[in-house]
Structure formats: structure tokens, C-alpha cells
Amino acid sequence: MAMIELPPLPYAKDALAPHISADTLTVHHDKHHKTYVEKTNKLIAGTEFEKLSLEEIIKRSARKDAHKKIFNNAAQAWNHTFYWHSMAPKGGGKPGGKLADQIKADFGSFEKFHEEFHTKGAEQFGSGWVWLVLKGGKLAVEATSNADNPVAHGDTAILCSDVWEHAYYLDYQNKRPDYLTAFLDKVANWSFAEENFAQARSQSKAA
Known part of the structure; x- marks a missing residue:
């Protein structure tokens, strides 16, 4: 039987502090x-x-x-x-290259994407996730409840933030919007997102 394994974190446990402890x-x-x-x-x-x-x-x-x-x-x-x-030490900021161009094309600007990601994550009722996804050739922000994710819907995940309370409560208590601001501005791993976007585009062209 092939066991599903728990992968190690891709950084030290204190690497995202003080934003994620x-x-x-x-x-x-x-x-x-x-x-x-x-x-x-x-x-x-x-x-x-x-x-x-x-x-x-x-x-x-x-x-x-x-x-x-x-x-x-x-x-x-x-x-x-x-x-x-989706997180990295010294992350945050903005993406570059073709992902940046696609965000501008599909959202109007990075700032509008930032606002939509933040808002949908903050307003997700109860437990869930907020995702930047590629679906139908366009980028979109979607919030999912509980365990639901883009894989289940045939979409491609580009970046995500966990909005279950255990993801942020020790650091931010009930202030989920503050956690999402820190995620986007301080730890979001845009290099990872750019790689996911490039791979998705490559697979789409090969199909």
C-alpha cells in the first residue's frame, strides 16, 4: 500500500515570524x-x-x-x-512576469486583485480557504468551505490562504482581516504562484 506522507514544512517554523508564529x-x-x-x-x-x-x-x-x-x-x-x-520568508509584495500581466488583464490591477482576495477570505463564513485559481483560461479569486478546493472542480490552484481559525487564532485572535493583510503583504509566495501559473499555461498549450 502506498501511504500518503506528511511533508515537512519548506522553511523553519520561525521563518514566517512575526506574521505567522x-x-x-x-x-x-x-x-x-x-x-x-x-x-x-x-x-x-x-x-x-x-x-x-x-x-x-x-x-x-x-x-x-x-x-x-x-x-x-x-x-x-x-x-x-x-x-x-503559498508562503515564504520575506514574501509578499507583487508577482512579476506573465502572472502579473494576467492579473492586470483579469482583475484590472494588482490592487483590485488584492482587495478581492482579502474581501472573499475575510467574508468566508466559518471555516475554509481563499484561492487564486486559473479556470477557463482566466484568473479568479474563489473562497471554498471546509475542505473544498479547486482540484475537486477541475480548476488550477495558483495561490491560497487558509482561513480556518487554527491558521491564525494564536497570532490574530478573531482578526481574520489582519491575518489576510499580513499574508498578502508579508508572506505570500509569488515565486510559487508564478511557477504554478507557468506550468498551467504550458500544460494548456500542450493539450
């Missing part, structure tokens, strides 16, 4: 993310899903009541790995 990353990665990985492995053991990648598990279990627990845990395992890479 080492205490937050320790609890978030070592407890929350680890639990999703462990539950996924337990749930898929002996099933049709046990030899699939996380992406395939998500696609095949999405919107199927019989596989809801598998979807929730597998999607959360995938979401968290993507989220860790």
Missing part, C-alpha cells in the same frame, strides 16, 4: 495537518483509493456522499501542503 506553525503542521494525513491513510486502507495520489483521491471522492470522510481528509491534506508553499 512558530507556535502557530507547530500546532498547525504537526497536529492538524498530521491528523488529516493519518486519517486519510486509515480511511483509504483496503479501498479503491489506497494506491492513488491525493489529487486522484480528491477527484474521485468529490461530491460523493459515500466517500465524504475520505474527501474531507484527503483534500485537507492536499490543501495544507499547498498552503505551506
